[in-house]
Amino acid sequence: MQEFSADSSVKRVIKNSYYTAVRFAVYILTGVLFVPFLAKQYGNNAYGLIALAGFLTEYVGFITGCIGSSIGRYMNIALNKGDWNESNQIFSTALIAILVLVALQTPFFVFGIWKLEWLIDFLPEHAFDFRVLVGCKVLTFLLSLMVGVIVTPLQAANRIDITIKIDIVSQIIRLVLLFNLVLMLGPRLWIIGMVDLVLALLGGIVTFHFYRQFTPSLVFKGKHVEWKWIRPVMNMAVWNIVAGLGQILFQKTDVWIVNRFVSMDLAGICAVLLVWPNFVQQIAKNVSSVLQPVVMIDYAQGRFERIRDLVLLGTSLFSLLSLFLCGALMVFGGWLLELWMNESYRQYQSILILMLLHFPLTLSREAIWIIFPAFDKMEYLGVSNIVSGILNIVLSLVLVFMGYGLVGVVIATGISLILQRTLFLSYFVAKLLKIKFRQIAVIYLPGVLLIVAYGFQLLALHDDNFLVMGILCFIMACIWTLWICLYDGKVRNLFYVLRGIHRKGSV
Numbered sequence: 192m193q194e195f196s197a198d199s200s201v202k203r204v205i206k207n208s209y210y211t212a213v214r215f216a217v218y219i220l221t222g223v224l225f226v227p228f229l230a231k232q233y234g235n236n237a238y239g240l241i242a243l244a245g246f247l248t249e250y251v252g253f254i255t256g257c258i259g260s261s262i263g264r265y266m267n268i269a270l271n272k273g274d275w276n277e278s279n280q281i282f283s284t285a286l287i288a289i290l291v292l293v294a295l296q297t298p299f300f301v302f303g304i305w306k307l308e309w310l311i312d313f314l315p316e317h318a319f320d321f322r323v324l325v326g327c328k329v330l331t332f333l334l335s336l337m338v339g340v341i342v343t344p345l346q347a348a349n350r351i352d353i354t355i356k357i358d359i360v361s362q363i364i365r366l367v368l369l370f371n372l373v374l375m376l377g378p379r380l381w382i383i384g385m386v387d388l389v390l391a392l393l394g395g396i397v398t399f400h401f402y403r404q405f406t407p408s409l410v411f412k413g414k415h416v417e418w419k420w421i422r423p424v425m426n427m428a429v430w431n432i433v434a435g436l437g438q439i440l441f442q443k444t445d446v447w448i449v450n451r452f453v454s455m456d457l458a459g460i461c462a463v464l465l466v467w468p469n470f471v472q473q474i475a476k477n478v479s480s481v482l483q484p485v486v487m488i489d490y491a492q493g494r495f496e497r498i499r500d501l502v503l504l505g506t507s508l509f510s511l512l513s514l515f516l517c518g519a520l521m522v523f524g525g526w527l528l529e530l531w532m533n534e535s536y537r538q539y540q541s542i543l544i545l546m547l548l549h550f551p552l553t554l555s556r557e558a559i560w561i562i563f564p565a566f567d568k569m570e571y572l573g574v575s576n577i578v579s580g581i582l583n584i585v586l587s588l589v590l591v592f593m594g595y596g597l598v599g600v601v602i603a604t605g606i607s608l609i610l611q612r613t614l615f616l617s618y619f620v621a622k623l624l625k626i627k628f629r630q631i632a633v634i635y636l637p638g639v640l641l642i643v644a645y646g647f648q649l650l651a652l653h654d655d656n657f658l659v660m661g662i663l664c665f666i667m668a669c670i671w672t673l674w675i676c677l678y679d680g681k682v683r684n685l686f687y688v689l690r691g692i693h694r695k696g697s698v
Contacts, residue, residue, distance in 0.1 A: 203349055204481065210355040211477045217362045218473055222466050225366055227532050232378040235459030236314065241383060242446050242462035243311055244324045262288070262340065264487075264564050265423065267347040271491040275408055283415035285340050293333050300329050311447070312455055320380035327384025331391040338395040344406040349484040353401050361390045445600050448587050453596050461597060463532065464539055468546045471516055475509050475557035483561045490565040498562060499624045505558030507634050511671055513550035514637055518664025520547060521657040542601055544657065548645060549605040551638030553612040559620045571619035579611030613638075637667045 230238045262285040269277040303310070304322050313321050345353050365386055372382045402409075445465070450458035482501055489498050520527070524543055528536040563572045583604055590599025613635055621628045645660055 204485065207349065207352050207355075207481050207484075210352045210359075211481055214355050214359050214362075215473065215477045217359050219470070221362060221366060222470055223531065225370070226463065226466050228370065229373075230459070230463050230532065232373055233380075234378075235456045235463075237317060237378065237380060237459075239446060239450060239455060239459035239462050240311070240313055240317060240321050240380060241324070242465075243450065243458075244321070244328050244380075244384070261564075261569075262343075264567070265420065266343045267487050268491050270344060270347040270406075270409075271488055278409055279412070279415045280417040281420055282340070282343075282409055283411045283413070284417055284420045286337075286411055287416055288421070289336055289340060293336070300326075304329070312450055317380065323381035324384035327381070327388040331384075331388045334388075334391050334395055338391075338398050341402040342398055344402060344409055346484055347487070348405070349488065350405065351480060351484060353405075354398065357394050357397055361394050365390055444584060444587070445604060448584075448591065448600055449597055452588070452591050453600075457597050460536075460539065461600075463536075464543050464546060467520065467543060468550070471513065471547065471550060471554065472557065474512065475554050478505065478509075479557040479561060482558070486561050486565050495624075498565070499626065502559055502562060502620065502624065503626075503630065503634075506555040506631060507675055509554045509558050510551050510634050510638060511668060511675065513547075513554045514641070514664050514668035514671065517544075517547050517550060517641070518661045518668060520544065521661030521664060523661075524657065540657065542597060544660075545598065545601045545605065548642060549609050549638075551641060552635050553608045555634070556612040556616060559616055562620065562623060566623055568619075568623060571623070572616070575611050575615035575619065579607045579615065582610070583607035637671050640667060 229241070233241070262281060266278060266281045266285070269281055304326050307313075307322055307325060308318075311321075342354055345351065368386050369383065372386070373379075376382060446458050446462050449461050482505060486498055486501060489495070521544055525537045525540040528540060528543065560572060563569050586603035586606060587600045590603050593599065595602070617631045617635075618628055621631055641660075641664060644663055648656070648660065
């Protein structure tokens with residue numbers, strides 16, 4: 192039987208970080224260069240449908256995805272404990288469970304695509320193409336669930352560089368194919384769906400090759416199917432589903448609400464503007480993707496103090512990053528929108544700033560959520576997500592019907608995210624890590640000051656001078672950087688963490 196080795200050395204962390212940065216650079220290239228191309232080719236109306244297709248896909252398939260992530264947690268721990276018998280049981284049971292769930296959901300997918308006009312407003316000339324796009328997105332998503340099971344051993348070994356390389360190649364090929372196909376065949380929605388489906392299939396084949404090469408002892412056999420794993424997996428999956436639903440209510444409903452209750456054209460503009468908040472979140476997600484395997488390995492081996500250090504450090508750095516990026520977009524946002532899209536988008540700078548204003552308080556979610564699956568406490572994430580997600584929907588609709596339109600939707604999302612991520616999640620994290628709540632709360636002080644200053648400028652001074660607020664962001668970011676470096680010691684903690692990883696070496 193092959194011996195499983197999980198590499199948590201400093202060399203591996205740095206290497207994973209390098210490939211993560213390269214992947215992020217590719218995403219930047221896609222967002223900065225390709226989104227304007229698609230928006231101009233398809234128009235605001237059709238481009239909004241592209242974003243909504245992704246929303247529908249995640250919405251109808253998130254149950255299976257939550258079960259898949261629960262399976263990954265148990266398999267990850269079993270592999271890091273070197274228990275191949277248990278690992279094979281979980282692996283075989285997982286594949287059967289995912290196949291059954293896919294089969295059960297297929298009739299609902301077919302009916303949903305057939306009656307798509309019940310959910311989304313779209314022009315008659317887009318009907319066929321939009322249905323093909325959604326169908327391809329559904330197949331792509333279901334395929335990714337199957338691939339998610341076989342990629343777990345690579346994540347458990349902290350070899351995320353392999354999957355990142357596959358992502359990078361896929362993104363580059365996607366960019367080239369879509370650019371050429373749209374120019375040759377015209378702006379047809381089905382082109383995007385077909386390209387994504389083909390690339391997902393090819394990526395799955397390559398991932399399967401690396402899985403067999405890396406963990407040949409992990410195999411599917413009928414005798415390994417043990418239904419005893421269904422109960423613990425489903426127990427965690429239920430809270431994963433609740434958390435996933437809450438996340439959808441947060442991040443995936445803005446464009447839909449604007450499409451249904453405000454304007455189809457504004458929905459397309461909203462989807463374009465959301466590229467920048469998503470860009471900022473992608474930075475944090477890339478950092479989080481490097482930390483997540485380390486946290487899971489540390490949990491399996493009882494290194495709880497290092498988990499605490501990683502979470503506190505990540506929260507501080509994400510807050511600092513948000514301040515710098517908010518300041519940059521306040522100063523250069525209007526010029527950037529004009530250069531990126533066209534002159535008409537400059538008028539939406541205030542909306543873009545509202546989309547980003549809460550990030551110094553909320554971006555830390557990417558640093559702290561990773562402990563919930565590790566500690567098997569998804570109920571904390573689930574409760575906070577679903578309550579705040581429902582609040583987001585209700586508040587958005589109230590503000591829309593009060594006449595605030597797109598601005599109301601953006602404000603509602605910001606308020607709900609602050610309540611969920613800054614208060615609820617921080618409290619639960621402090622409880623799990625057995626630290627005082629104020630150790631996390633003090634990190635959010637610059638973000639609170641920024642929102643108060645911006646509100647005072649708009650409501651009391653009736654001034655929307657973004658330059659002043661941008662300079663204030665930079666000043667607070669610099670002060671916060673000095674505090675971290677000279678007084679709080681969190682930068683030094685980073686070196687302690689990396690030195691600890693190096694000293695303890697591979698599992």
